[in-house]
Amino acid sequence: MTIRVLLVDDHAVVREGYRRLIEKHQGISVVAEAEDAASGYQAFKCHGPDVVVVDVSMPGRGGIDLVRQIRQLDCDARILIFTMHASATYAQQAFRAGARGYVTKSSPPDVLVSAIRSIYSGRPALCAEINEIIAASSLSDGMSVVDELSPRAFEILRMILEAKSTDEIAAAFNLSPKTVANYHYEIKSKLGVRSDIELVYLCMRQGLVAPLAEQAV
Amino acid sequence: MTIRVLLVDDHAVVREGYRRLIEKHQGISVVAEAEDAASGYQAFKCHGPDVVVVDVSMPGRGGIDLVRQIRQLDCDARILIFTMHASATYAQQAFRAGARGYVTKSSPPDVLVSAIRSIYSGRPALCAEINEIIAASSLSDGMSVVDELSPRAFEILRMILEAKSTDEIAAAFNLSPKTVANYHYEIKSKLGVRSDIELVYLCMRQGLVAPLAEQAV
DNA sequence: GTTTTCCTCGGGAAATTTGCCCAGGAGCCT
């Protein structure tokens, strides 16, 4: 009996590559492919695969959302996230959504195969890179970091994400620019980012910034 | 007479996939792989491949810079950019650097193979997606502001968007931090933004940053 | 009731970045 795999990734070439890589191994075969969350969901219902391999970044609803959907349908589904993002936030989101494994694309090729086997036999799978990053970042917490900001800090964060200057924010809240700058610093250090650009990316992943960033700049 | 290909991509699994896909076809074989610009350059010197397939987003100096380097060494080198970014701006920069083709990873698998053949026989190669985007962007209005950046400035912008610090960028390009800071300033003023956050939003609208900010932070 | 904790607000001082100007050199076009 072979492990029946469903591949979900928006890049056809990449799927092709996985398929070939996977099928080189005994006992695993790809029974279906899908290029987005919607068709991935349909394919899951059709084929009832043993393991689903999902990329996170896909047009439309992302891979993590697909995980959540599939798990609602079948809470025993074994889903492996396979992505380029070595991000603790993503990994946390993925596991919270019900994924059983998270492997980055920069891992050696057979890590994918062994992760599929792990998940199939009920063991969670994490690649070395993600283990490191999670260990490093979530020694203390485990929740969405942004939730730990105080209300005031959060308000100021929103203004920062709207690309307002320190002085504009200070004026809007009737604060000293110094106070705003201090909040800005506190936000960055509490969220563990080193620059405003990292801050934007982090907040985008948390859904705090419009995906298309249609900011009036 | 087989076409000898060098693959440059930072993800081992992805390279593996390309290799398998490519080698399924008659008359093409992968003679070497590299995981970053530096080793890609070395591999080019060692093997003198007929065609080089390069990803743009790689740690350290990016793929476009590698194109420029290789072309300096051998101005007949045939280089194909193969990337996830469906961006007219990236494509323009790539061609300006000396690439002969630009294909997105979301293209059907054999587009990669036929692009390699095209390039090998001297014809430029563009995938359908990029043709569309270039057409759309060129008839809507002239060039975007980003295209007015010099090659060097563009490379540095790329690193900035990857949330690299001034010192990291300086180290990657072997420049004085002061020079990088000057470029950073020049970029912001030429693009008419007042902060790094506005810069990110602008570049997102230009397609230079992945829609969901898939940066590993 | 009191201590502890957290939030809010800002000062201070050192370190760093920003904004802008300048200049030499390489390489191109005419």
Next chain:
DNA sequence: AGGCTCCTGGGCAAATTTCCCGAGGAAAAC
């Protein structure tokens, strides 16, 4: 040769960031 743009970085004042600190208040814990 003369004029371009590009790449490279120094200089320097002004602004910002970074980090530490304290005070006042509210809420929660003891």
